[in-house]
Amino acid sequence: MSFILGLTGSIGMGKSTTADMFRRSGVPVHDADHCVHQLYRGRAVPLIEAEFPGTVAAGAVDRTRLSAAVLGRPDALKRLEAIIHPLVREAEEAFVARCRSAGLGLAVLDIPLLFETGGQARCDAVLVVTAPAAIQAERVLRRPEMTPEKLAAILARQMPDAEKRRRAHFLVDTSRGLVEAQRQLxxxxxxxxxxxxxxR
Structure with a gap:
């Protein structure tokens, strides 16, 4: 029976880098964000266009238009999540089934808002990627079009890092460089x- 490890961490903590380390170690990773990107070019397109007319262009969901349609509208965001979350969950379940059929000992579910959405219930353990707040802010503010205000808004929607660390079974601190993070992994x-x- 495959051991399912949840991988999560707040913005700028190094979660994607850690996921890549798992892949390079031969561990399969299901990336929820990548899955959403695929859905926005595939199965979710007609569903989102029906719910949010005008948000599809050239056969794919236009993320800018979709963001404008749901920004500041909690009811609209819930309708979007009602479309996307079941499709992501379906893809995740198929991934786990493939890992089990292949007899793999370990598989990773990369879920950005794992605790916030109750994803820990689908995992045997959770690894939280972390770094000091100052390093986190420095990393995120280097991103194009990111501002302190945007970062504050994003963090307000995420569970505090201290609480994630408290709930974690394993931690990877990415503040001390890639070699040290790889050693921890x-x-x-x-x-x-x-x-x-x-x-299951």
Missing amino acids: GSILRALAGRPGRA
């Missing part, structure tokens, strides 16, 4: 080697 992989996941 190696320790986690050794700790999980041969550990069975629960029946």
Whole structure:
């Protein structure tokens, strides 16, 4: 039975880099964000256009138009989530089933808002990627079009890092460089080697 490890972390903590480290170690990763991008070019297109007319262009969801349609409208955001979340969950379940069929010992679910959406219930353990707040802010503010105000708004929607760390089974601190992060990840992989996941 594959052991399912949830991978999460707030913006700018190094979650994507950690996910890549898992892949390079031979561990399959299901990336929820990448799945959404695929859905916006595929199965979700007609559903979103029906719910939010004018948000599709050239056969794909225009993220700028969609953002404008839901920004500041909690009811609209809930309608969007009602479309997307079941499709992402379906893809995730198919991924886990493939890993189990292949007899893989470990699989990773990369879910940005894992705790916020109750995703930990679908995992055998959770790894939280973390870094000091000052380093987090420095990383995020280097991104194009990012401002302190935008960062504050994003963080307001996310569970505080301290609470995520409290709930985590494993931590990777990315503030001390890639070599140290890889060392921490190696320790986690050794700790999980041969550990069975629960029946689903």
